[in-house]
Amino acid sequence: MIATLVPLQATSLIFVALAATSVALCRNPLRQIILSGVYGLLLVVLFVVLQAPDVALSMLVVTTTAYPLIVLVAIARTRHGSKEEK
């Protein structure tokens, strides 16, 4: 069972790297927040396989509530304001 851990870690590391790339290179803020949610969850998985449950739990509560909430509100607010000007 322990022997399978290393491929598991490698896979999740590669997924984390890919997700980070897509978050950084995505130009649309709304799509970006969805991608960054996925990225956060992949980080949670990585932390679990790296034997860090406390960090994974923190990342989970942060990535499922704090980030999406404040970022979505910010995006919504800026869209709303821009429409008013037009």
Place this chain on the structure above:
Amino acid sequence: MNFLAYGVAGWICIVGLYGAIVSKNLIHLALCLTVIQSSTYVLLLSVGYRHHGTAPIYKGIRLGTNTVDPIVQSLALTDIVISVTVIALILALALDVHKKLGTADPDEVVELQG
């Protein structure tokens, strides 16, 4: 395989910086900052990992069992809190900029220069 974890940490930092440099939107830029910061979590936790180690929680396991490093985990915890707070502050600033200017494009915020 030995280097993969560190390489991923370095890559995340570089790609996050690129995203921040060419960002068209302050909210987008804030998210790129979170990406840069996540490279530090990956680095810290990879550094403290030990093969066949378990989480450093001694409930149901014997003292002296091989565990991963608890210090890097506590540093990463602090780091996550710092990241959230700084991003919240930058987003609040971005919202205020947008209220004044009608746009959150950092290249158009050029009130002070020269």
Place this chain on the structure above:
Amino acid sequence: MTRRQIRGTIAIPVLGALGAFLYWGLSGLPPFGNYHGFYGHMVSILSLPQRHVTNAVTATVFDYRGFDTMGEEFILFAAVTGVVLLLRKSGEDEEGPPEDTVTSDALRLFGLLALAGGVLVGLWLAAYGLVTPGGGFQGGVAIASGFVLLYLTGSYLAFARRTSESALDPLEAVGAAGYVVVGLAALIAGLPFLANLLGPGKPGTLVSGGSLGFINWAVALEVAAANTILYKEFLEQYIVPIARGRKS
């Protein structure tokens, strides 16, 4: 080419060079999985006998490196103060809160249940932080997200009523002050700042860790209040102007 495109073009080779430099340094790290630092090892060995805390990470966060966590709490405190400053002040001229758009009692009930659920999960996470994964921070965020669920079910007024500024601001500050007070109490007793006054307690139970319990709950209080204020300030940025637009 726009200014941004020029920047992007310059950035690629520069970042490549920086990446190479980072790679050069990172390749000096010990091979993955073979870490042998003394610090983590000592804390792993000492936390159970010295502090009767089974979770070595929590022992580090609240005890061995508890002073860092005090700074971290104040980072949260200062950031929330800053957000309030930036958002409340800039929205001063806006009107009062709008009315609820939800009329279904079932949905409201669901909102209240969600709040209760979030608070319960949060309290559970915070309470067992010294034993299993979790702790004041994670619990605090979970409690705050309970309030957000209440909002998401459309009960803005219920959300606003349960998260009034005059109640939350002091709660947050009391949580932050609590940490310093625990530290100063030890100093007044002639011990080093943040020294454990109350003894280690019984391992594996809710009362393990002595002063750590107080610190844990102070952190939970601070984090829950701070995050609720944070969400509230951001949500008000959205909900108040939109609702005003609908009325006019």
Place this chain on the structure above:
Amino acid sequence: MTWLLPLPVAIPLLAAALVAAGDHVTPRIVQNAIAVLAPAAATGFSFWIMLETQHGLLIHWYGGWHPIGNLAIGIGFVGDSLGAGMAVLSCTLVTLALVYSLTYMRESSRLFDVLMLVFCGAMAGFSLTGDLFNMFVWFELMGVAAYALAGFKVEELGPLQGAVNFAITNTAGAYLILMGIGLLYARTGALNFAQIGHFLATHPSDRLVVVAFTLVLIGFLVKAAIVPFHWWLADAHAAAPAPVCVLFSGAMVELGLFAIARIYWTVFSGGLHAHQGDVRSLLVWIGVVTALVGAVMCFLQRHLKRLLAFSTIAHSGTMLVGIGLLGAKGLAGTANLILSHGFLKAGLFLAAGIVLLRLRDIDELRLHGAGRNLRWERALWFAAAIGLIGFPYVGVFVGHSLVDEEASGQGFAWVPPLLLVAEAVSAGAILRAGARVFLGWGPKRDPLLSWEPEESPPERSASVPLLLAVTTVTVAIGLVMSVIPGLQVRIENGAERFVDRSAYAARVLHAKSTPAPPHLPFAIEVAKPESWAYGIGAAVLAFAFAAAGLWYRRLPELVLGGIVRGLGPPVRALRAAHSGIIGDYLLWLTIGATVVGGAWAFSLR
């Protein structure tokens, strides 16, 4: 006496929480009393710590976690003379700024007081800590409070832009520091300065140590506003309220420099000993470039606070030279410079705040001659400006002469003349602005100076006598820094102990007591003839530059044309580089990091 060490941190932080908690119930006067008394108490305790450290290091292990078997397992505060001196400076400036704000920022909510108190506690913690990650925590706390304070006037776009640029560049710098910490922890398994330093000194250093040093260094260079990481400073300073600028210019930037000195001497000096020469030339070079760039940009400003901000960059460069020479005397020079410059620059910012209050503007040209009746403000402005020149026995004189002596002693004889010019140009710009505003000299228009947005003035109800009193005290402290009996010899002694890595490690890890220091006299050191020459030369040059700034158009056509053709293009390019765009700043940050890293990858290997 080790119980003293947590107090400069704990008191302001507790006060911040109390002011916030009592917002809806306690009367305003109680809040004000807490907001002023807490930093005053912190100042007092820091001063006490500074006196105690004359006899040796003070160490406080948080939570009682003393090192076990010479291995540090907890967080320790290590008070030494220079660190405690930084804490005294920071807390004093916060106290003065909060007294000034009592009426200046009256309408502002208690949120301002809360953030200032948090800022105070963070700066004190940053000065006293002996642990790498703990230093990072205070760095971030300082940053978070400062970003919000920079954007305090949310009604205007300028402050928001300043705060955004400040927050993003400094956050990026902080992440680099954290990566460096991760690398160091991986190598040494420690976070305590002395412990890491001991490990690095006893093991061979390789590329990992070099990269870690670079990352940590770059992060703190961003905070210290060193070229090419300095862009944020002018934006943040120009827009922040005057009492906040006092802390930014007077203490926060200098703490970035202090951190470089602290980290180099306690952590890296053993491991990088073989490469000391390379580190020295790099730091001295970027310091000199920073001094010159800051001085030139300072000369081109008409917004008074932005002008002062660029003058801070010029001085920051000089201070980095003092640290970068890697000698005790240069470090002592920088310490002296930080103290005198901190108070004098604070005084200038406070005076600019009064100008904004009474004349409702902060623009040098628009205010042409408007300050003729402000006699007291005029006296303060010129006194502080002359203090910054380095005239013999006034203001920054001792600091500069020590840095110059060290530079000449280390074979950098070309450095003092360049620093002299940088100093004279930046002081000349301050004198020019004063002459234009308070005396009405020179023309009303000047196409050379860059336009900046207006700033909304504070309410008129502020009590001018109180503001003047605070400013006078601040300027006076700055002016006498070179003639306080015994101060110079104590700073030099403190600097010598500061650079002694093995004694520091022995005291922290092995609790070995250090031998009692010699009894130091209370006397004013006699300046050397070359210092006199430099001081007087700087004064003459500064007045010449001020006059040139006012009346350069009276120069003969031939001379003026030559200057324009020669200096025009580089100056225009320099000005265009200060674009105010955050993407550019981040690109500069990466370029700077790559250049420093590349230079070391080739020379240090």
